[in-house]
Amino acid sequence: MALQKSTLRYLGSCLGGILNIFETIAVQAAGISVDSPLVGVLSPRCDILELREYSHDASLRPRRPGGLSHSERAGLAYRIAKRNNETALMLHYNQLFGVDSQTLANISFDGGDDARLKAIIRHTDLVTINPKDAVIEDVAALPAAGLDNADIVQLSELIAFVSYQARVVAGLRLMAVVA
Numbered sequence: 001m002a003l004q005k006s007t008l009r010y011l012g013s014c015l016g017g018i019l020n021i022f023e024t025i026a027v028q029a030a031g032i033s034v035d036s037p038l039v040g041v042l043s044p045r046c047d048i049l050e051l052r053e054y055s056h057d058a059s060l061r062p063r064r065p066g067g068l069s070h071s072e073r074a075g076l077a078y079r080i081a082k083r084n085n086e087t088a089l090m091l092h093y094n095q096l097f098g099v100d101s102q103t104l105a106n107i108s109f110d111g112g113d114d115a116r117l118k119a120i121i122r123h124t125d126l127v128t129i130n131p132k133d134a135v136i137e138d139v140a141a142l143p144a145a146g147l148d149n150a151d152i153v154q155l156s157e158l159i160a161f162v163s164y165q166a167r168v169v170a171g172l173r174l175m176a177v178v179a
Contacts, residue, residue, distance in 0.1 A: 021042055021043065021049050021050075024049045024050070025052075025053065025056060025089075025092055026049065026165060026169050026172060027049065028092075029088035029092060030169050030172035030176060031088070031173065031176065032176050036179065038172070038179050041175070052165070055161050056161065058157075059073070059154075059157055059158045059161040060074060060077060060093075060096060061073075061096075066148075066150050066151050067146075067148060067150075068120075068151055068154055068155060069098070069100070070096070072101070072104055074093050074096035074105075075093075075103065075105045076155075076158060076162075077096070077158065078090055078097075078101065078105035079124060079128075080159060080162040080163060080166070081093055081162060082107055083129055086166045089162070089169060104117070110122070116145045116146045116147070123138060123159075126138060127163075128163060142155070
């Protein structure tokens with residue numbers, strides 16, 4: 001496949017040479033390679049792909065993790081990816097595992113006797129599977145279990161980001177099939 005010069009410019013880097021779009025998590029998880037017909041579609045949108053990588057890092061590896069450790073975030077991200085049937089993302093989040101990640105990733109684990117984990121898992125699963133069913137009482141259960149407002153916001157950001165990422169990957173994969 002012959003690539004135009006403008007497309008080749010995008011392949012090398014994006015936003016000042018920081019990122020190759022084919023090294024982004026979403027593009028890799030969707031199985032899109034440099035010889036895909038989608039190159040022409042993705043290349044002009046490299047800034048969006050790069051910003052998604054920043055969102056990934058902010059959601060999973062923030063400098064100040066607050067009351068949600070990096071390990072807990074990785075386990076919850078895996079859990080969300082699993083609930084969305086996104087195997088490639090599950091494999092990615094598995095690489096980020098630390099202490100306690102596997103426990104949270106196990107969708108049969110409901111938090112056990114730990115009220116904090118039970119509330120986090122219940123909220124994560126509810127918003128991931130049936131977001132329209134979440135009500136104010138569901139959010140109110142989180143501070144009652146020991147999460148402060150910043151932790152609730154960060155948990156919400158994590159759930160939203162991974163759910164969004166799963167949909168982007170599914171969309172890219174579908175586009176690749178029909179391209």
